[in-house]
Amino acid sequence: MRLNQDTPQDADGPHVLVRTEGRAGFLTLNRPRALNALTHAMVLGIDEALTAWEDDPAVETVVIQGAGARGLCAGGDIRAIYEDARAGGTETLGFWRDEYRLNARIARYPKPYVALMDGIVMGGGVGVSAHGSVRVVTERSRVAMPETGIGFVPDVGGTYLLSRTPGELGTHLALTGAQADAADALLTGLADHFVPSEDLPGLAEELTRAPAHEVLPRFARTAPPGRLAAARDWIDTAYTAPTVEEVIDRLLDSGITEAKESATTLLSRSPTALKVTLAALRRARVMDSLEAVLAVEFRLSHAALTSADLVEGIRAQVIDKDRAPRWTPATLAEVTEADVAAYFAERALP
Template sequence: MTPTDEAADSVLLRTEGRAAYLTLNRPKALNALSHTMVRRVDEALTTWEHDPAVETVVITGAGGRGLCAGGDIRSIHADARSGGDASAAFWRDEYRLNARIARYPKPYVALMDGIVMGGGVGISAHGSVRIVTERSKVAMPETGIGFVPDVGGTYLLALAPGELGTHLGLTGVPMGAADALLCGLADHFVPADALPALAADLAAGAVSDVLPRHVREAPEGRLAADREWIDHCYAADTVEEIVDRLLAAGTPAAKEAAETILAKSPTALKVTLAALRRARDLGPLERVLEQEYRVSCAALSAPDLVEGIRAQVIEKDRAPRWSPATLAEVGEADVARFFAPLGARELSLADNAPQEVPW
């Protein structure tokens, strides 16, 4: 199969009436993003941006299990093991696409049904109209594979109310519809069985006219009721203190969060906390993506990324051997190296921040 054939098969494109439809089409891999797919999406957005017949772009995932489970981490694992540069090249284009989606001049409607994780969040949650359903599972689970939230994930999580983003970034736990709405990663709830009608209606009508016919109230979530202990515990300055506060909080949910955190990569946890705190002060999405690019490139040469993917995805023994193995062994210098400038390899994005859009 040629690269052109692969792109055509893995990302399906069509236009109908006033809308253009983009379907991620790797259902056996939960629509995980390859470099070829990222380029295909970017090329389509360029075409549709300049096509006056296209008023709305709709993105969905094939297979019925989810929009996108993230990047192709098997490829990242192979690249990291070999010391290659394919992952850095992939992230460069992926993060540019994330920034482009955030400032796309036409309504970008993301149907975030089912699993939406990692790169799936990047290709959807920066859009102007983000739809979740009762089946949505939205997450940035990178600390579980020795990695750090990227694709603008630290930007989105840093904007979540209180310390909800810190909780989600460290634990990697998935959000349902109501929690995604609360945290600002989604805009509207539409029942899953109504998505085909919503998508079809966008071919004939404007987003502002179509949405009210399909939007409903989301089922109750979990995070709103947990805000008190989450905001207190995760306001601590270090991961160690966060864990101590969670264990002392006296609630089963807080204890469960502490246990979840302690199973993740100690290095990834400390870098994630630093990245989230820095993201709050960096300004627009582009600046945060530039920081994430430094962090991601540094992770390629750190042992935990290869080990985490091995344990969770390749061999699936679910028993990663992190190095260092404990939070106490991860020093300030170990964290600082993830944020070191890359010199000529820096990702430099446009200065214009994402624009507010009225959809």
């Protein structure tokens, strides 16, 4: 199968490579110099392939992977979002709409969807992998939702996934943007199997010949120890607090170095994004479907697109790289309940 001729290309070739081999269909995100960041056309290309394969009896398993050695996908195309937001545009809304629909489709896909989550897997990369039915991490995996660092809120179903982790581990990951290694991803339910990175080519080859449920047990190993299991007590104690301010107070009062470092991280994040994220996680925890959570996340994303913090956060982290964002408001105390509620309000689409 080939993508249509409108698929964007650059020096690396088409941005999504689509092929079938034996019993498997392979999707390779192919923007290695951009860490395979997702564009709107890539989302549509993935969806096109899933449509073609859904009723194709020759394709028994779908495999998604990233080109290059650095990772599956670092997220959405942040620079494109920045330029659109600065110009007051609305193209990003169309991207998010189709991306979130794709996330929901992946979660409900009727065939095994095997995500090879090697290396960097962040933001939109989590969306095209962690909703799959078979999620594979390696010793190189770094899985994260780092949105609060750019004045944004975890999306692509991130609040759904992170609200369902043991205890408050997901709250910690969502607010700080901390990276989960292989063991942490397994513990939090963001992944299912650990396979050494050197064995991924063999795993992919075997999936062309046999079903995933037969192949994975031959490759799965025990992951190296992670960090979150040992930190569970102080994480649960701090992040059950009702407000972000109290979370930070508990972290600082814990007497634990790692907890204090997490507090310092939180104090560098967008105050508005932190408060909206905490509210979104707690709403998502009691919602009964991914689709319902994605609908809420779309409202939050829509609100963020017109906020000062998203543009400023991307400027500081990606464009100018001065790592000194000037948040508006600048402090947690200045972010009111009304400010948070406004993010959840219905908005008319342009």
